[in-house]
Amino acid sequence: xxxxxxxxxxxxxxxxxxxxxxxxxxxxxxxxxxxxxxxxxxxxxxxxxxxxxxxxxxxxxxxxxxxxxxxxxxxxxxxxxxxxxxxxxxxxxxxxxxxxxxxxxxxxxxxxxxxxxxxxxxxxxxxxxxxxxxxxxxxxxxxxxxxxxxxxxxxxxxxxxxxxxxxxxxxxxxxxxxxxxxxxxxxxxxxxxxxxxxxxxxxxxxxxxxxxxxxxxxxxxxxxxxxxxxxxxxxxxxxxxxxxxxxxxxxxxxxxxxxxxxxxxxxxxxxxxxxxxxxxxxxxxxxxxxxxxxxxxxxxxxxxxxxxxxxxxxxxxxxxxxxxxxxxxxxxxxxxxxxxxxxxxxxxxxxxxxxxxxxxxxxxxxxxxxxxxxxxxxxxxxxxxxxxxxxxxxxxxxxxxxxxxxxxxxxxxxxxxxxxxxxxxxxxxxxxxxxxxxxxxxxxxxxxxx
Numbered sequence: 542x543x544x545x546x547x548x549x550x551x552x553x554x555x556x557x558x559x560x561x562x563x564x565x566x567x568x569x570x571x572x573x574x575x576x577x578x579x580x581x582x583x584x585x586x587x588x589x590x591x592x593x594x595x596x597x598x599x600x601x602x603x604x605x606x607x608x609x610x611x612x613x614x615x616x617x618x619x620x621x622x623x624x625x626x627x628x629x630x631x632x633x634x635x636x637x638x639x640x641x642x643x644x645x646x647x648x649x650x651x652x653x654x655x656x657x658x659x660x661x662x663x664x665x666x667x668x669x670x671x672x673x674x675x676x677x678x679x680x681x682x683x684x685x686x687x688x689x690x691x692x693x694x695x696x697x698x699x700x701x702x703x704x705x706x707x708x709x710x711x712x713x714x715x716x717x718x719x720x721x722x723x724x725x726x727x728x729x730x731x732x733x734x735x736x737x738x739x740x741x742x743x744x745x746x747x748x749x750x751x752x753x754x755x756x757x758x759x760x761x762x763x764x765x766x767x768x769x770x771x772x773x774x775x776x777x778x779x780x781x782x783x784x785x786x787x788x789x790x791x792x793x794x795x796x797x798x799x800x801x802x803x804x805x806x807x808x809x810x811x812x813x814x815x816x817x818x819x820x821x822x823x824x825x826x827x828x829x830x831x832x833x834x835x836x837x838x839x840x841x842x843x844x845x846x847x848x849x850x851x852x853x854x855x856x857x858x859x860x861x862x863x864x865x866x867x868x869x870x871x872x873x874x875x876x877x878x879x880x881x882x883x884x885x886x887x888x889x890x891x892x893x894x895x896x897x898x899x900x901x902x903x904x905x906x907x908x909x910x911x912x913x914x915x916x917x918x919x920x921x922x923x924x925x926x927x928x929x930x931x932x933x934x935x936x937x938x939x940x941x942x943x944x945x946x947x948x949x950x951x952x953x954x955x956x957x958x959x960x961x962x963x964x965x966x967x968x969x970x971x972x973x974x975x976x977x978x979x980x981x982x983x984x985x986x987x988x989x990x991x
Contacts, residue, residue: 547573549602552637560633566591568746573599576720581741583734584722587873590746592722593630593849596690600664601634610661611685612643617669617709619697621646622814622827626849627666627692640664647671648819655680669697669705676712686713690720698729710737724870756876760886760896760907765926767919768912769859769887770802775916776857776885777807777837784854785830788839789871791860793817796839798923799859803837810836842867851877856884861892865902889926 543564544557557563565573568586575582576599586592600614607613616631618624628644635642644666645654651674658665658681665672665681675681691697697706719738723730734741763769777783790796793815800813812826812835830838831850842862853875862868868886876882886907888896900906912918 542570547598549598553598553602553634556634556636559636562594566595566746568592568744569595569598571744571746572596575742575744576600576718577603579718581719581738582721583738583741583743584720585724585743585745586722587724587746587869592692593627594634596692596720596722597631597634600688600690601631601638601640604638604640604663606639607663608661609685610659611682612662612665613685614664614688614690615672615683615686615713616664616666616690616692617672617697617706618666618692619668619702621648621668622823622848623693624666624668625824630849631664631666635664642666645671645675647674651675651678669702669709673705673708676709683713686717688718688720689713690722692722693724694721694733695723695730698733703729703733706733724866724873755880756872756882756884758872758884758886758907759910760888761910761912762893763887763889763912765889765919765921766798766923767921768916769889770799771917771919772887772912773799773857773859774803774806775913777803780836782854784836785833785852786837786855786857787830787850787853787874788837788857788859789862790839790841791862793841795860796841800839803839807837811839812837813839815841842870848874849877850874852880853877854883856882858884858886861886861888861895861899863895865895865899868899869902 544554544562547565547570549557568584568590572582572584572595576596584592584595586595604614616627618627624644624646628642631640631642641661641663643654643657643662643664645658646668647670651671654671654675655678658675667675672681676683691706719741721730721734721738721741761772763772773788777786788799790799796813796815800811803811812829814823814826818826826835826838827848827850829835839859856872856875858868858871862871872882872884875884886896886899896907
C-alpha cells in the first residue's frame with residue numbers, strides 16, 4: 542500500500558512528497574480509516590512505528606478551515622520534549638494548509654502562552670499540567686474540542702498524571718472523539734479506557750514484546766560500574782561504527798555520574814538529559830544530538846521515551862532496565878523507519894534476573910559477547926555496589942513508615958472524644974451541672990429562686 546491508497550488531499554500529498562514518504566507504516570495504514578470514521582480508537586504500537594502521523598493524517602485531512610479562536614483538536618503528551626517534537630511533526634504535515642498549531646508546557650512563562658492562545662488556534666499540543674492551568678485561567682476554552690488524542694498514555698500514568706487527566710476529561714465536551722496510543726497495555730491504561738472511552742476500536746501493531754527484526758541485539762556480563770565505564774569508553778572510541786549513540790541509565794544520579802566520568806574523554810561529543818535539568822538545557826541537548834553536534838546522549842527512560850531521533854546507530858543499555866517493557870522502548874530508539882539498528886546491554890550479576898525477564902518477554906535469547914581483553918576489569922565499587930555491613934549486636938533496622946512518631950501518645954480517658962450524636966449536650970449538662978448554652982433564661986431564673 543502507498544499513501545495514494547489512503548485517499549488523502551493535495552496539501553497532504555505535497556507535504557509527504559517534501560518529506561520523502563511514499564509508504565505508510567502498518568499502524569498508519571490500519572489506524573487511518575478508524576480515526577477518519579470518528580470512532581474512539583486505542584492504538585497499541587511500539588515506539589518508532591510512526592504513531593504521530595497515524596493520528597494526524599486523518600485528522601488534518603478532515604479538519605476544515607475555520608476562523609474560530611478556540612482549538613478543535615487537543616493532543617496530550619507526557620513531556621515537554623514530546624510537545625516540541627509533535628508540534629514540529631504537525632507543522633510539517635500542515636505546510637500547505639492554514640492550520641494554526643500551538644504547543645504549551647510547564648517550565649516557561651505562562652503569560653506568553655496565554656497571549657498565543659488568545660490569538661486563536663486549531664490544534665493544541667500540551668502537557669496535562671500546563672493545559673489544566675490555562676483552562677482554569679479561563680483564557681483557554683475547551684468547549685470546541687472535537688478530537689482528543691492522548692499519546693504515550695502509559696508514560697503519562699507512570700508519571701502520576703491520572704488525576705490531571707480525569708480533571709481534563711471533566712471540562713471537555715462529552716461529544717468528542719477519543720484517540721489513544723500506548724506502547725504497553727497496563728491495568729491503569731485499561732481502567733482509563735473503560736471509564737472514558739465509548740466502545741473503542743483497538744488497533745495493535747508491533748506490541749511491546751515483539752522485537753523489531755531490523756535491530757540486532759547483543760549483551761555483555763560486566764561485574765560493576767567502573768568496568769561498565771571502561772567497556773563503554775572502549776566501544777565509543779570507535780567513532781566510525783558508533784557514530785550516533787544513545788546511552789540509557791537507570792536514574793538521574795547515575796546519568797550525572799556517568800556524564801562526569803565520560804566528560805573528560807568525550808567532552809565535545811557528549812550531552813545528557815534528565816528531569817532535573819532545566820528546560821532549555823534539555824531541549825538544547827536533544828537538538829545538538831539530533832543535528833549531529835554531539836555524538837553521545839546519556840538519558841533516563843522517561844526523558845527519551847517517544848523522542849524521534851533519526852539515524853541512531855546504537856542504543857547502549859548501561860544499566861539493564863528493571864521492567865522488560867522499558868527495554869523494548871529503549872531499543873526502539875534505533876532502527877526507526879525500518880532502518881538497521883544495533884542494541885547492546887550491560888548486565889551485572891544482580892541484573893541477570895532482569896535479562897531473563899527480557900528474554901522471556903521477547904521469546905529469544907540475546908547473544909552474549911566476551912569483554913575484550915584490552916578492557917580493564919575494575920575491582921573498585923560505587924556506593925550502591927558495596928556490601929552492606931551490619932553490626933552483629935546492633936543490626937540496622939528498617940524504619941516502620943506506619944509506626945507512630947515520638948510525639949504520639951494515646952489520649953487519656955478524660956480527654957478522649959466520643960461521637961454521641963444528639964445526646965451530647967445532655968452529657969455535658971450532667972457532667973458540669975449547667976447548660977451547654979450560656980444565658981439560658983430558665984436556668985438563671987431557677988438559680989435565682991434558690
